[in-house]
Each structure stands twice: as structure tokens, then as C-alpha cells.
Amino acid sequence: MxxxxxxxxxxxxxxxxxxxxxxxxxxxxxxxxxxxxxxxxxxxxxxxxxxxxxxxxxxxxxxxxxxxxxxxxxxxxxxxxxxxxxxxxxxxxxxxxxxxxxxxxxxxxxxxxxxxxxxxxxxxxxSFATLGHAMNQLKFPEKLVYLLLLTYRYIFVIEQEYKKILRAIKIRGFSPGTSLHCYKTYAYVIGMLFVRASARAERVYQAMRCRGFAGKFYSLAEFxxxxxxxxxxxxxxxxxxxxxxxxxxxx
Amino acid sequence: MNNRDPENSPVIRLSDICFSYPGGPEVLDHLHLNVYPGERIGILAPNGSGKTTLFHIIMGLLFPQAGTIEIFGEPVRTEKDFRDVRKNIGLLFQDADDQLFSPTVLEDVAFGPLNMGKAKQEALAISRQTLSFLGLSGFEDRITFKLSGGEKKLVSLATVLAMSPRVLLLDEPLTGLDQDTQGKLVSILSEIDLTYMMISHDIDFLEATAEKIYTMKDGKIMVDEGLYIHRHKHAHMLGNMPHRHE
Structure with missing residues (x-):
């Protein structure tokens, strides 16, 4: 972690x-x-x-x-x-x-x-959050800063989703090996992870819009x-x- | 509750709403819904009956193929119209991880007020006040993704309440909550003086927090009296022993 x-x-x-x-x-x-x-x-x-x-x-x-x-x-x-x-x-x-x-x-x-x-x-x-705010105040491109902060926030969630999928295939008897079935399964896992990540991104964006987000971030940090x-x-x-x-x- | 003052106009009025996802069947089929000020409505309906879709249409996250939406008496159609709606209607998402995206709790709660144009100090004051109202004082600098499921849900509620909405929409607020947090949520909902509408599968919870329970069938809201859920109290001998009513 x-x-x-x-x-x-x-x-x-x-x-x-x-x-x-x-x-x-x-x-x-x-x-x-x-x-x-x-x-x-x-x-x-x-x-x-x-x-x-x-x-x-x-x-x-x-x-x-x-x-x-x-x-x-x-x-x-x-x-x-x-x-x-x-x-x-x-x-x-x-x-x-x-x-x-x-x-x-x-x-x-x-x-x-x-x-x-x-x-x-x-x-x-x-902390990562402080680094983000410092970059923000140093006039780093806003998109870059929030990409960094949001990646940091959601990498854990994506990791959880990844573990969830791994558990799901394990409890059904999957064990890694060198077979076409195994490669195909891993391709599905990765594909599913992308699909879930993008669905997640969509929902997070919806939630942000519901709270009045219109493309501008405000920073609360004071140094x-x-x-x-x-x-x-x-x-x-x-x-x-x-x-x-x-x-x-x-x- | 049905003999309302006719002057009292609905805060949300949906008429003839039709919606389907691309390539799918009609999720909402000529749906009608009126929500009046002060109403506390529970929606109890099977999975896939369009409850979440309904909330997303009210918030302008999805646009219906037909029908009209009036919020606070004003028709709303475009994304721009809905920006004002979102300042007055708060939606609590089913998954708190969707709602909390800032590194710290305080920043997340202040996000809404800042978007509404509040000054930094004011936004911070509102956020602290909201957190303390929900019994979350001391959570300000906690890292959002390290909170427990129950804490995440309450902080999500704080992020919505911090915008002081007039109407609250709660999408399965009990998902993943333990008994204690459920109880907390019930007492919070009974304390706040807001119009709200919530989706839940928990009849006991709805009974404790809603004054009306609607269901959805065939893409429509059923407000039929017969669908009201009720509970009787009765007494008889040996009632404290396990028994069965024939």
C-alpha cells in the first residue's frame, strides 16, 4: 500500500x-x-x-x-x-x-x-495532499495537480476492485498457469478493471457535479x-x- | 397528508417521464411524481425498477427522452438549469467512495460550499458546523479513504448537508452500515427539517424515517393507498414465547 x-x-x-x-x-x-x-x-x-x-x-x-x-x-x-x-x-x-x-x-x-x-x-x-496544494499554489497546471490527487485517492479503490476480482476467480478454483485459459482469464481481469475504473470515474464525476462542480477547483490550503x-x-x-x-x- | 393545501405547490413535479438506456427497454414509462414541501417519502421497489435512474433524472445527470421536470415550480431542461437545481437538492450516492474524492474530510465537505461561491473562511465554518451536527467533530483532517464504511457514509451526508439543500435524495443509505450507524442515521433524519425521498430495501428503516412509502412498477410510481406498509400491535397470552399466527 x-x-x-x-x-x-x-x-x-x-x-x-x-x-x-x-x-x-x-x-x-x-x-x-x-x-x-x-x-x-x-x-x-x-x-x-x-x-x-x-x-x-x-x-x-x-x-x-x-x-x-x-x-x-x-x-x-x-x-x-x-x-x-x-x-x-x-x-x-x-x-x-x-x-x-x-x-x-x-x-x-x-x-x-x-x-x-x-x-x-x-x-x-x-503528505500527498499537501504536495498537491503546494503545486497548486505554485501555479502548476490545475489538471495535472488534480490528476495527481485523484489518482492518489482512487488507486486504493481500484486496488480493492482488483482484489475483489481476484477473490472472485480464486473461489471458483482458478489457479495461474501457462494455458490459454489462464491468459484469457487475466485479460478479462484487466479488461474488467478498466471497465470498473471508468464506471467509477463516471460516478465520481456525477457526484462532483451534484455538488456544484463546474470545472473549477478551490484550494483550502494555507501555508x-x-x-x-x-x-x-x-x-x-x-x-x-x-x-x-x-x-x-x-x- | 393527502388533503394538502392546493396553494402548496410541489417542490418536484415530474410529468410523463419516459427514459430508457441506449438499446434497453423503457426503465421509466410515463412516470408521474409530485413531491410536496416537508414530505418524507420512502421508495421500496425491486432491483432494476428504475429508482436510481429516477434520482439521476431529478438531478439532471440523465435526461429523459420525454416528459417535463419542474423543480420549485420552474421547468428545468438544460445542464445550466440543473446547476441551480443541484444547489437546492442534495443527492447521497449509494457508494460513499463515489462521493468522497478529496484527500481530507474537511476539504471534501467544503467542496460544495466553495462551488456555491462561498468564501474560504465561510466554507470552512459551514463545514465544521455540519460535521459537528453529525457528531463528526475531530474528523476534519482524517484521510477520506481511510475512514470506515459507516464513517464514510456519514461524511458523505455531511458533504451534501453542507450545501444546505431544501430537498434530500438518499440512494440506499443503509448499504453496508452496521446497526449503530443505521440508528444514528435514523435519528439524524428525524432531526433535520428537510423534504426528503429515499430508496431503501429495509422496511423497518423506512417505517422509522418515512411518512409515505411508494413503490415502482412497470416504470411508474405506485402511490396507491393499498401499498402503504403498516404494522399492528396486538397482545395475547404467551406472546413472549416463540409462536405463529395462523
Whole structure:
């Protein structure tokens, strides 16, 4: 299930205005994504670790989340050193281990972890609803924001419908296998899920119209803008500037 | 209740309504229905007899192929006409998950008032007041999809009542509710001073909350006196033992 283990908390980061955090996370991610030099990436990793620390998140849980992405990154470590070309550093039987590939894989690892940790520290520390409202107030396209919020709301309902269908086929003796009957059944399950989701969407829209919905959403969220937010913004700007300085520092 | 003041015009008047879903048989066939102010009507009818369709036609979610609809004495035809209707008639959906779409309870309850053009503070005040009327104080920041079935139903009712409708339509309000919540709903309905019409299969519930019970047959509303449901009290010896009346 989609629970939000990081959303509740009372750290310095949790208390910041969500809008500032969302903006900072976006700008920071872009900056980290465009740099390649190791000193710059090192600083980014340090800054991200600091943010995780400030948010007071359980290291085990953060590590578990990073593991998911790093499983994907591990694929680069397998493929890139063999295919990226450049100087050969080691001969492993018939395989050439190339320096350029190792460097690229290391850059990708540092970048993705730094960005992910910053996103966890800054945006996973607010509830989904708050994130939606922050995006709304930052003038993200309204349709995008409500698509996000409604998806979040109804993904549970759709999951329940999915479980219902699974139960229905199980109690009638269905067991998965490799037969045409099995594939056909799964096709029906998925088809039925789409049909139910669309019928659900229709009813939700009807209910919204019954309550006077005419295409415009109103947000109730109010965020306090204390001085803390400007200190945070200044620190984030300095960090981003530092990372860019280390990247573009003349040799 | 039948010797009403003729000046007292119906809040809902349906005449000669015909409706069928594409490719299907007639669900409503020249249906007539008058609902007068203050009436509390229960509709008890078999599945597929067109009860929910009837409610959706009153709300303008479905448009009949023939017939006229008058709400508060005004004929309504277009989507635009029905926008005003929806400010005055609240529909409680059968499935609360259809009705509650906001992340938190307070936002969901405030959705209607905000759509009606209320200012943020006013909408919040109305919402809190409605929640407390229904005994749901403290639910404001609860996440809607994490509520229990009974809580969802009561919050749905709050979202409808927050718009202070003049008429309430309840589509099988008891579905999935336990005895306690059912009892709560009965006492809420007896407390609110609203015209309402509800669909239910539960005779005891209708007896407790409705003053008239209609049924539907062949796409028409049957308001025949003979269809009124009643209960007798009687006393006899050994009445506290299990027994059978011949």
C-alpha cells in the first residue's frame, strides 16, 4: 500500500513551507542533473545527506527506498564498463573493462542518489495532499495537480476492485498457469478493471457535479511564510551555486 | 397528508417521464411524481425498477427522452438549469467512495460550499458546523479513504448537508452500515427539517424515517393507498414465547 512513512514528523524540514520545499527540490534536482565533475557531485551528495539528517528520517527506511533505485543503477555498472569505450583498465577473460564506463556509472550513481535523497528529504516529508496544494499554489497546471490527487485517492479503490476480482476467480478454483485459459482469464481481469475504473470515474464525476462542480477547483490550503523559509532558500541557493562553481571552475 | 393545501405547490413535479438506456427497454414509462414541501417519502421497489435512474433524472445527470421536470415550480431542461437545481437538492450516492474524492474530510465537505461561491473562511465554518451536527467533530483532517464504511457514509451526508439543500435524495443509505450507524442515521433524519425521498430495501428503516412509502412498477410510481406498509400491535397470552399466527 501507499503509506507515507516520512510525511509525519516535526523536524526543521517538516516545518518549512511546502511550496519552498517543492521549488527547492526542483531547482536542486536540475542543478545536480547537469553536473559531471566529481567534486561537484561529492558536494551534492554531502548536501543531500545533510538534508536527510535534518529531516530526521530513519536511515534504514531511506536506505530501503534508495535500494530500489540502486537496483536499477546496478545494471549500468554491468553494462557501461563493457560498452562505453575508452582506455582499458582491466582484462577479465574475454571482456574489456573500460575506464570511461566506470566513470559514467559512478557519475550516474552519485547523481541519482543525491537527487533521490533530496527529493525524499524535501518532498516525501509532506503528505500527498499537501504536495498537491503546494503545486497548486505554485501555479502548476490545475489538471495535472488534480490528476495527481485523484489518482492518489482512487488507486486504493481500484486496488480493492482488483482484489475483489481476484477473490472472485480464486473461489471458483482458478489457479495461474501457462494455458490459454489462464491468459484469457487475466485479460478479462484487466479488461474488467478498466471497465470498473471508468464506471467509477463516471460516478465520481456525477457526484462532483451534484455538488456544484463546474470545472473549477478551490484550494483550502494555507501555508505560513515565516523567516525560516527564506533562510532555507538562501542555504539552498548557496549550495546550488557551490555545486555549479565546482563544475565550471576553470582548471 | 393527502388533503394538502392546493396553494402548496410541489417542490418536484415530474410529468410523463419516459427514459430508457441506449438499446434497453423503457426503465421509466410515463412516470408521474409530485413531491410536496416537508414530505418524507420512502421508495421500496425491486432491483432494476428504475429508482436510481429516477434520482439521476431529478438531478439532471440523465435526461429523459420525454416528459417535463419542474423543480420549485420552474421547468428545468438544460445542464445550466440543473446547476441551480443541484444547489437546492442534495443527492447521497449509494457508494460513499463515489462521493468522497478529496484527500481530507474537511476539504471534501467544503467542496460544495466553495462551488456555491462561498468564501474560504465561510466554507470552512459551514463545514465544521455540519460535521459537528453529525457528531463528526475531530474528523476534519482524517484521510477520506481511510475512514470506515459507516464513517464514510456519514461524511458523505455531511458533504451534501453542507450545501444546505431544501430537498434530500438518499440512494440506499443503509448499504453496508452496521446497526449503530443505521440508528444514528435514523435519528439524524428525524432531526433535520428537510423534504426528503429515499430508496431503501429495509422496511423497518423506512417505517422509522418515512411518512409515505411508494413503490415502482412497470416504470411508474405506485402511490396507491393499498401499498402503504403498516404494522399492528396486538397482545395475547404467551406472546413472549416463540409462536405463529395462523
Amino acid at each position: 501507499l503509506d507515507e512513512p516520512f510525511a509525519s514528523g516535526n523536524s526543521v524540514i517538516h516545518r518549512l513551507d511546502p511550496r519552498f520545499r517543492v521549488m527547492a527540490a526542483i531547482v536542486y534536482s536540475f542543478v545536480v542533473a547537469i553536473v559531471y565533475r566529481f567534486p561537484a557531485l561529492g558536494l551534492a551528495l554531502g548536501a543531500s545527506l545533510t538534508m536527510i539528517g535534518l529531516a530526521g528520517l530513519a536511515p534504514g527506511r531511506v536506505f530501503y527506498r534508495l535500494l530500489l533505485v540502486n537496483g536499477f543503477v546496478a545494471l549500468f555498472w554491468v553494462i557501461l564498463p563493457l560498452t562505453a569505450g575508452g582506455e582499458i583498465v582491466y582484462q577479465l577473460g574475454p571482456l574489456d573493462i573500460q575506464k570511461r564506463g566506470i566513470v559514467l556509472a559512478a557519475q550516474i550513481t552519485l547523481k541519482s542518489n543525491a537527487i533521490l535523497m533530496a527529493l525524499i528529504a524535501l518532498t516525501a516529508t509532506m 505560513d511564510s515565516s523567516r525560516r523559509n527564506y533562510v532555507f532558500t538562501a542555504l539552498m541557493t548557496l549550495t546550488a551555486a557551490g555545486i555549479l562553481y565546482l563544475e565550471y571552475l576553470p582548471k
